[in-house]
Amino acid sequence: MTVNDDSFTSWKNREEIAESMIPVIGKLHRERDVTVLLHSRSLVNKSVVSILKTHRFARQIAGEELSVTDTLPFLQALTTLDLGPSQIDIGMLAATYAADERGLSVEEFTAEAVAGATGANKLELGDGRDVVLYGFGRIGRLVARLLIEKAGSGNGLRLRAIVVRRGGDQDIVKRASLLRRDSIHGQFQGTITVDESKNTIVANGNEIKVIYANDPSEVDYTAYGIKDAILIDNTGKWRDREGLSKHLRPGIDKVVLTAPGKGDVPNIVHGVNHDTIKQDEQILSCASCTTNAIVPPLKAMADEYGVLRGHVETVHSFTNDQNLLDNYHKADRRGRSAPLNMVITETGAASAVAKALPELKAPITGSSIRVPVPDVSIAILSLRLGRETTRDEVLDYLRNVSLTSPLKRQIDFTTAPDAVSSDFMGSRHASIVDAGATKVDGDNAILYLWYDNEFGYSCQVIRVVQHVSGVEYPTYPAPAV
Structure with missing residues (x-):
């Protein structure tokens, strides 16, 4: 047998x-609301090749490839436990077990590591929480995909309705088609049918009512059996408390905005300040995609090194508020053709840092350039640190943050020397540290942070909604503090 034959047999x-x-992964998810992760990446509804690629990707962050032969015993051990709703990272289980010197069996170690999700400690499945999407554009449709994907046992978040303005004949058919196929993010993973007579889209068995309205005041949510719902406003039309309060009608309990909030509306970046949300707060914002990309690594750097000042330059993909061809636009430069030009524009991300990270007193400035790509952006974060350090130290630190810290769902890490923007389409992290581009000189550090400004941001929105709804399940093993 040749070496190639050995490789093929191994594969x-x-x-x-x-x-x-x-x-096994599917049954845990459907019956117990357990999401199996591998270094913060969900393995639910993944193909054979996708599972193998996710294991191989571990070498980008952990330094060596992880094999399914390493993680299978931990997955099998989970099936023997009385698990409640949770997220369990079998990659972290394998890594922490390898470092444990007590001589425990895989079964004993796993039972101990996830004890908070078993037996008397486990969360009980609730009745679920209704969710309404107000607007169905780029973010709205991706949030819908995520809500449908995460339906699990049906006891978590339930997408009940979408509110839009009627666009004309076959409106619901065309909106379902946009949900079914996406030029950037590919086909919907599942089946979608439409019942025009009932104004209903059925996606993977989830019945979603399409409600037509020109204003929040026109909608009676109770008429559709919707109660205590979280409404996600994807329109950005209203951004202050007064405007967003229009949504607080019978059937709607909380409003989450997918744009930076104005005035006293809390701007929340999950992983950084989501634990500051007051239980009785009814209106909040998920800030912007760029704010979500820069605040977690900024917090990580401030916690370890201190930050005296900083500047962020975002090289951002073009968006729907720009023109395809030169035409009138109320903004100074956004009227010029988006696919043909780099366009200097403003970003509110730097000023939004103060809302999400008020303990950081360092001045942060920012600017932005829109470029002719449809998705995935990069933030170049230049920092003056509180102490001198080295490039190797910073990279080791950020790699560990991405693996084991409470920010591991927000910060990813790549050492790929040939990484380009399209490689990060579909990333579920708020930002990805590019190790090869990182520069450190004494107390100056420059971080290059990739982010899928559509999908990664939508994942952050879902995390905030899960948190305020009470269905944000704990992760095991618990991240290092």
Whole structure:
């Protein structure tokens, strides 16, 4: 047998193992609301090849490849436990077990590591929480995909309705088609049918009512059986408390804005300040995609090194508020053709840092350039640190932050020397540290942070909604503080 034959045999063996993992992962998710992760990446509804690629990607952040032969025993151990709703990272289980010197069996170690999700400690499945999307554009449709994907046992977040202005004949058919196929993010993973007579879209068994209205005051949510719902406003039309309060009608309990909030509306970046949300707060904002990209690594750097001042330059993909071809626009430069030009514009992300990270007293400035790509942006974060350090120290620190810290769902890390923007389409992290581009000189550090300004941001929105709804399940093993 040749070396190539050995490699192929190994691949086929790993395929077989990954294939055996799929029904186990699916059953845990459907029956117990347990999401199996691998270094913060969900393995739910993933193909054999996707599971293998996710294991291989571990070498980008952990330094060495992780094999399904390493993680399968921990997955099998989970099936023997009385688990409640939770997120369990089998990559972290394997890593922490390898470092443990007590001689425990895999079963004993796993039971101990996830004890908070078992037996008398486990969360009980609730009745679920209704969600309404107000607006159905780029972010609205991605949030819808995520809500449908995360339906699990049906006891978590439930997308009940979408509110839009009627666009003309076959409006619901065309909106369902936009949900089904996306030029950037690909096809919807599942089935979508439309019942025009009932104004209903059925996606993977989830019945979603399409409500037509020109203003929040026109909607009676109770007529659709919607109660205590969280409404996600994707329009950006109203950004202050007075405007967003229009949504607080019978059936709606809280309003979450997918744009920077104005005035006293709390701007929330999950992972950084979501724990400051008051229980009785009914209106909040998820800030902007760029704010979500820069605040977690900024917090990480401030916690370890101190930050005296900083500047962020965002090289941002073009968006729907720009023109395809030169035409009138109320902004100075956004009227020029988006696919043909780099366009200097403003960003509110730097000033938004103060709302999300008020303990950081350092002045942060910012500017932005829109460029001719449809998705994925990069933030170049230049920092004056509170002490001198080295590039290796910063990279080791940020790698560990991405693996084991409370910010591991927000910050990802890549060492790929040939990484480009399209590689990060579909990333679920708020930002990805590019190790190869990082520069450190004494007390000056420059971080290059990739982010999927559509999908990564939508994931952050979902995390905030899960938190305020009470269905943000704990992760095990618990991240290092």
